[in-house]
Amino acid sequence: MHSIKRRKHTRLGFTYLLLGLVSLSIFYPLAWTIGASFNRGNSLVSTTLIPKNPTLAHYQALTKTSGTFYYFQWFLNSLKISLFTMVLSVILVSLTAYAFSRFRFVGRKNGLTLFLLLQMIPQFSALIALFVMAQMLNLVNSHFLLILIYVGGQIPMNTYLMKGYLDSIPRSLDESALIDGASNTRIFLQILMPLAKPMLAVVAMNGFTGPLGDFALSSVILRDPKAYTLPIGLYNLISDKMGASYTTFAAGAILISIPVAIVFILLQKNFVTGLTEGGTKG
Amino acid sequence: MPQAEKKGLSHATLATILSIIPGVGQFFNRQILKGCLFLLIAILYVGGFANLFNMGFWGLFTLGTEVPRDNSIFLLAEGLIAVLVLGIGLLFYYLNLRDAYKNGEAVDNGLKPAGFVRSFKDMTENSYPYLLVSPGVLLLIFTVIFPILFSFALAFTNYNLYHTAPAHLADWVGFNTFKQIFTVDIWRSTFFDVLGWTVIWTLVASTLSIAIGIFLAIVVHQKDLKFKKFWRTVLVLPWAVPGFVTILIFAGMFNDSFGAINNVLLHSLGIKAIPWMTDANWTKVALLFIQSWLGFPYIFVVTTGVLQSIPEDLYEAALMDGATAWEKFRNITLPFILTQMAPIIITQYTFNFNNFNIIYLFNNGGPAVANSTAGGTDILVSWIYKLTMQSSQYALAAALTILLSFFVILIALIQFRRTNSFKEG
Numbered sequence: 117m118h119s120i121k122r123r124k125h126t127r128l129g130f131t132y133l134l135l136g137l138v139s140l141s142i143f144y145p146l147a148w149t150i151g152a153s154f155n156r157g158n159s160l161v162s163t164t165l166i167p168k169n170p171t172l173a174h175y176q177a178l179t180k181t182s183g184t185f186y187y188f189q190w191f192l193n194s195l196k197i198s199l200f201t202m203v204l205s206v207i208l209v210s211l212t213a214y215a216f217s218r219f220r221f222v223g224r225k226n227g228l229t230l231f232l233l234l235q236m237i238p239q240f241s242a243l244i245a246l247f248v249m250a251q252m253l254n255l256v257n258s259h260f261l262l263i264l265i266y267v268g269g270q271i272p273m274n275t276y277l278m279k280g281y282l283d284s285i286p287r288s289l290d291e292s293a294l295i296d297g298a299s300n301t302r303i304f305l306q307i308l309m310p311l312a313k314p315m316l317a318v319v320a321m322n323g324f325t326g327p328l329g330d331f332a333l334s335s336v337i338l339r340d341p342k343a344y345t346l347p348i349g350l351y352n353l354i355s356d357k358m359g360a361s362y363t364t365f366a367a368g369a370i371l372i373s374i375p376v377a378i379v380f381i382l383l384q385k386n387f388v389t390g391l392t393e394g395g396t397k398g
Numbered sequence: 399m400p401q402a403e404k405k406g407l408s409h410a411t412l413a414t415i416l417s418i419i420p421g422v423g424q425f426f427n428r429q430i431l432k433g434c435l436f437l438l439i440a441i442l443y444v445g446g447f448a449n450l451f452n453m454g455f456w457g458l459f460t461l462g463t464e465v466p467r468d469n470s471i472f473l474l475a476e477g478l479i480a481v482l483v484l485g486i487g488l489l490f491y492y493l494n495l496r497d498a499y500k501n502g503e504a505v506d507n508g509l510k511p512a513g514f515v516r517s518f519k520d521m522t523e524n525s526y527p528y529l530l531v532s533p534g535v536l537l538l539i540f541t542v543i544f545p546i547l548f549s550f551a552l553a554f555t556n557y558n559l560y561h562t563a564p565a566h567l568a569d570w571v572g573f574n575t576f577k578q579i580f581t582v583d584i585w586r587s588t589f590f591d592v593l594g595w596t597v598i599w600t601l602v603a604s605t606l607s608i609a610i611g612i613f614l615a616i617v618v619h620q621k622d623l624k625f626k627k628f629w630r631t632v633l634v635l636p637w638a639v640p641g642f643v644t645i646l647i648f649a650g651m652f653n654d655s656f657g658a659i660n661n662v663l664l665h666s667l668g669i670k671a672i673p674w675m676t677d678a679n680w681t682k683v684a685l686l687f688i689q690s691w692l693g694f695p696y697i698f699v700v701t702t703g704v705l706q707s708i709p710e711d712l713y714e715a716a717l718m719d720g721a722t723a724w725e726k727f728r729n730i731t732l733p734f735i736l737t738q739m740a741p742i743i744i745t746q747y748t749f750n751f752n753n754f755n756i757i758y759l760f761n762n763g764g765p766a767v768a769n770s771t772a773g774g775t776d777i778l779v780s781w782i783y784k785l786t787m788q789s790s791q792y793a794l795a796a797a798l799t800i801l802l803s804f805f806v807i808l809i810a811l812i813q814f815r816r817t818n819s820f821k822e823g
Contacts, residue, residue: 369643
């Protein structure tokens with residue numbers, strides 16, 4: 117009995133030690149950034165985890181615009197682009213997935229194969245063309261073009277996820293509604309979409325975080341500092357001046373990370389269900 | 399039918415032949431309104447796009463003949479749009495022929511072809527799925543398919559800094575650029591260096607995230623572990639913070655001269671400063687560490703979900719057979735996880751193969767390598783980005799894009815086939 121108990125204790129002991137170390141490696145960079153954002157000065161040389169003379173100067177600096185620095189404009193740009201991409205891709209993806217899941221029409225098979233293929237070719241392949249296209253159409257710096265590109269890129273993969281999820285909803289549900297005289301549109305809006313909520317959450321999350329995580333495509337299209345999104349803006353902040361404005365970057369990074377992380381953790385349950393149910397079985 | 403045989407040609411065939419000019423076949427089937435509509439669409443199509451076809455195809459073949467009047471790249475784009483419009487036109491032309499044939503067949507069988515209102519209603523009913531699909535597909539054509547075709551087409555031209563409008567024209571050069579990748583010494587060595595690191599990067603970074611994610615999920619899943627919810631929330635944090643922010647934070651922490659890793663962590667352990675940003679090998683180590691940090695939470699979350707869905711009686715049966723903890727893991731847990739998560743695991747690999755952000759944002763693909771357009775840690779995608787944005791080697795970038803796409807598709811196809819997870823459902 118004793119040896120079993122002791123083994124259990126050492127096992128649990130090691131587990132807590134391990135999880136503690138992993139947590140430390142997760143918190144350290146985050147805490148370091150928070151610390152840096154309250155430190156005085158611009159460089160990181162004198163930065164300490166717990167600032168000796170904490171200051172809010174860097175957060176105040178974020179509200180000001182100067183030369184190529186437009187933090188709040190970048191923030192709004194990112195928010196706008198992410199929201200529009202999310203809404204549009206949820207609408208287009210669910211319509212397309214509904215058609216592929218519930219109707220048999222000429223071209224369906226080919227369409228699905230095309231989507232599968234496009235899902236594999238990275239949207240990166242289009243980089244050179246987008247670079248040329250934006251200039252040709254005079255749409256350099258256009259957020260509208262960027263949103264359309266993001267939504268287009270989101271369609272193939274998300275349609276596959278959504279179609280897989282809709283396939284798992286029994287057809288007998290729509291059939292009985294059809295007998296009751298419901299139209300296709302009503303079946304779609306009032307029966308299928310409420311049931312597909314977990315997967316809608318996944319598509320919405322992909323739509324929102326996709327643009328927020330993109331650097332390559334947006335840096336090709338957005339050239340004017342006022343039109344930048346946060347990834348380009350913050351990257352330039354630390355790459356242009358070689359660490360000179362690192363503390364301002366830290367403040368800006370904290371200001372975007374905290375709301376995103378909170379929303380993410382609150383909504384986590386919703387899209388995790390979608391991921392594990394839809395994603396794992398394809 | 400007998401009537402048709404007497405005449406030698408069935409009504410259906412005749413109607414099809416007549417609708418070589420769209421609408422005429424429909425007139426012959428006595429569907430006057432529909433015929434008018436078809437004819438009108440055809441006239442508008444030809445009239446509206448004649449100029450596009452004329453200019454487009456001329457431009458597509460010649461890529462321009464006169465500077466500074468012609469811009470090869472704009473002409474190429476117009477040409478491709480003309481091809482797309484022609485494709486859509488041919489599709490409608492085919493539908494027109496089929497419509498004439500179908501209704502002609504109805505006449506042959508002694509039926510009366512549907513009236514305009516009826517056939518309009520039929521059309522809207524049959525076209526419901528097309529109506530659903532068309533906004534998405536149209537957007538896909540113009541923002542994804544067209545740009546990809548355009549990039550691919552550029553690979554067969556010599557478009558670069560020295561063939562740029564308005565002073566110069568570009569030309570079709572066939573497979574020349576591809577040949578040069580493998581024959582010009584500097585290009586070949588760069589290509590194979592980058593490809594080699596891309597493959598190593600993909601395999602190691604993805605496998606590390608997957609292994610760590612699965613391992614931690616199993617650790618947290620232990621029944622007698624306390625504060626499960628807390629651990630799970632903490633372990634998901636790296637996923638919750640926007641990735642680009644984390645990468646940039648790490649770029650600061652790994653800085654050779656003022657970063658916290660060298661100045662605080664290693665210093666307190668009495669280890670000399672490591673050249674993280676200036677020695678390619680150390681940059682690679684840092685990149686692998688960061689990607690594991692960023693990548694494991696996603697796998698962790700999904701594995702946790704899968705673990706909770708393993709039927710409990712499997713373990714009870716194993717316990718009866720006297721299986722050890724390790725045997726239970728090897729024979730029940732691991733196979734269950736791997737089969738359930740195959741698609742997600744594959745996407746990890748394709749994701750890292752194209753993981754531009756971490757390579758470019760962390761150290762710009764650097765440190766720089768002498769006489770090379772690629773840095774010491776550049777993977778294919780970041781090299782392509784640099785060739786496009788920094789050295790204007792568009793044709794080379796496009797050719798590499800094609801090679802990259804084929805590589806990804808090939809691997810993905812083999813894998814998807816093997817897992818069967820994407821079978822038609």
